[in-house]
Amino acid sequence: MTLLAYIPVLHRGYLEFFNSFPNADTLVLLPGDSAKEFTPSHKEIRALPEEKIVAAITSWNIFKTVKILDEKVVAELAAELTPLAIPDELVTTQFVAKYLPKNQVKTSNIFLRWDKEKILERNKPHPDKLMDVARLEGLKSSDWWRQVGAVAVRAGKILAKAHNTHLPDEQQSYAEGDPRAHFHKGEEIELTTAIHAEAKVIGEAANTGTSLAGCELYVTDFPCPTCAKLIAAAGFSKVYFQHGYTVLDGERVLKSAGVEIINLT
Numbered sequence: 001m002t003l004l005a006y007i008p009v010l011h012r013g014y015l016e017f018f019n020s021f022p023n024a025d026t027l028v029l030l031p032g033d034s035a036k037e038f039t040p041s042h043k044e045i046r047a048l049p050e051e052k053i054v055a056a057i058t059s060w061n062i063f064k065t066v067k068i069l070d071e072k073v074v075a076e077l078a079a080e081l082t083p084l085a086i087p088d089e090l091v092t093t094q095f096v097a098k099y100l101p102k103n104q105v106k107t108s109n110i111f112l113r114w115d116k117e118k119i120l121e122r123n124k125p126h127p128d129k130l131m132d133v134a135r136l137e138g139l140k141s142s143d144w145w146r147q148v149g150a151v152a153v154r155a156g157k158i159l160a161k162a163h164n165t166h167l168p169d170e171q172q173s174y175a176e177g178d179p180r181a182h183f184h185k186g187e188e189i190e191l192t193t194a195i196h197a198e199a200k201v202i203g204e205a206a207n208t209g210t211s212l213a214g215c216e217l218y219v220t221d222f223p224c225p226t227c228a229k230l231i232a233a234a235g236f237s238k239v240y241f242q243h244g245y246t247v248l249d250g251e252r253v254l255k256s257a258g259v260e261i262i263n264l265t
Contacts, residue, residue, distance in 0.1 A: 001021060001023055001024045001025070001026075001082075001083045001084070001106075002024060002025075002026040002027070002028055002077065002082050002083070002084055002085070003017075003018065003021055003024045003026065003027045003028065003063075003084070003085045003086070004027075004028045004030065004069070004077075004084050004085070004086050004092060004095075004096065004100075005027070005028075005029065005030060005086060005087050005092055006029070006030040006034075006035050006089070006091040006092050006095075007029055007030075007053055007057075008032065008035075008046065008047035008048065008113075009046045009047060009048060009113070010048070010053060010056055010057070013110055013112045013113075014112060015060075016110050017087055017108050017110045017112065018062050018063075019062075020108050020110065021085045021106070024085055025063055025064045025065065026063055026064065026065045026066075026067075027057060027062075027063045027065070027066045027067075028067055028068070028069045028073060028077075029050055029053060029066070029067070029068050029069060030069050030091065030092060030095055031050050031068055031069060031070075032047060032050070034069065034095065035091045035095075037095075038090060038091045038094045038095060039090065039091050050068050051068075054066050054067065054068060074099055074100070077100055077103060078099070078100055078102070078103070081102060081103055081104070082103060083103065083105075083106070084096065084100065084103050084104070084105045084106070085105070085106045085107075086105060086106075086107055086108070087107070087108050087110065087112050088107040088108060088109045089113070093107070111145065128218075128240070128264050130151060130153055130156075130158075130240070131218050131220070131240060131242055131264050133149075133151050133158065133161065133218070134149040134150055134151045134161070134218040134219060134220050134242075135149055135220055135242070136149065137149030137150070137151065137161045137162065137163050137197070138163050138164075138197065138220045139163075140163045141163040141165065141197075142165075142166060142170050142171055142173065143164055143166065143173060143178070143194060145178075146164065146221070147164070147220075148163060148164045148196065148197040148220050149161065149162070149163045149197055149219070149220050150162055150163075150196075150197035150200070150201045150217060150218065150219040150220075151201070151217070151218045151219075152201050152202075152205060152212055152215050152216075152217055152236075153215060153216045153217070153218060154214065154215045154216070159210055159212070159215065160201045160204045160205045160208075160210065161201065162197050162200035162204060163197050163200075164194050164195070164196050164197045164200075165194060165195055165197075165200060166178075166193050166194045167193060167194065167195055173193065173194075178193065196223075196224065196226075196227050197219060197220075198217065198219055198223050198227040198230065198231060199226070199227055199230055201217070202230050202231070202234050205234075211235075212235055212236060213234070213235030213236075214235060214236075214237050215234075215235075215236050215237065216236065216237060216238040216239075216240065217231060217236045217238070217239045217240070218240045218241075219239065219240070219241050220241070220243060221242070221243045221244040222241045222243070222244035222245055222250065223239065223241075223250055223254075224247060224250060225247055225248040225249055225250045225253070227250075228246075228249070228250035228251070228253045228254050229253055231254060231257075231259065232253050232254055232256070232257035232259060233257075236259055237258070237259065237260065238259065238260045238261075238262060239254060239259055239260070239261050239262070240262045240263075240264050241261070241262075241263060241264065242263075242264050242265055243265070
């Protein structure tokens with residue numbers, strides 16, 4: 001199997017992408033000149049020269065061969081119907097659809113960077129207006145890997161809203177790195193420099209003396225176990241969510257407290 005990808009910048013996400021296809025022995029880089037057909041890549045000011053990317057990845061000793069795609073390589077991939085693995089991002093998927101339509105393709109949904117499709121999808125209004133408020137609140141988070149928004153509502157009136165926020169400073173993860181980068185989803189979830197959106201909503205309501213008993217909570221991602229316990233203790237009657245899944249005893253805690261769980265996916 002051959003990996004094919006547009007890689008303007010190297011970061012941990014690409015390493016996870018490589019490791020998700022351990023049987024691939026060849027990596028082919030889509031150069032910026034080819035990417036320009038599908039995105040204004042000249043605006044990617046972080047982009048490194050393809051030769052530097054090749055040299056760096058080659059030094060990792062993950063692949064037998066790392067090379068830059070050209071017309072000859074495209075012809076070989078098409079003629080041999082080489083099975084491909086690609087990231088699910090607009091540049092690479094459109095290139096393969098146009099120039100290698102007959103090759104068998106596996107895609108990875110590991111988030112590597114923003115592209116036009118992801119931006120439009122993320123900004124698409126949710127049919128539920130209050131969930132849309134939560135989504136827009138989440139976009140304020142500096143944690144662009146996971147932006148969560150939460151809104152506390154009583155009788156249609158918004159009482160408090162918040163997004164996941166790093167402390168003591170919102171840019172803390174960019175100054176010192178994010179501890180969560182060393183764990184998979186669901187692992188050691190209490191080890192974080194961020195306060196979750198749900199916890200922050202409850203904290204802000206407490207700070208103003210606002211009771212949340214009987215309120216509804218709109219949150220973009222299903223609450224973690226710790227937040228589920230806080231939601232139950234605060235007396236919310238309903239939790240609306242759009243993404244994610246329950247971890248450990250989160251769902252059981254909410255249901256045992258009489259909290260109705262509603263999926264607005």
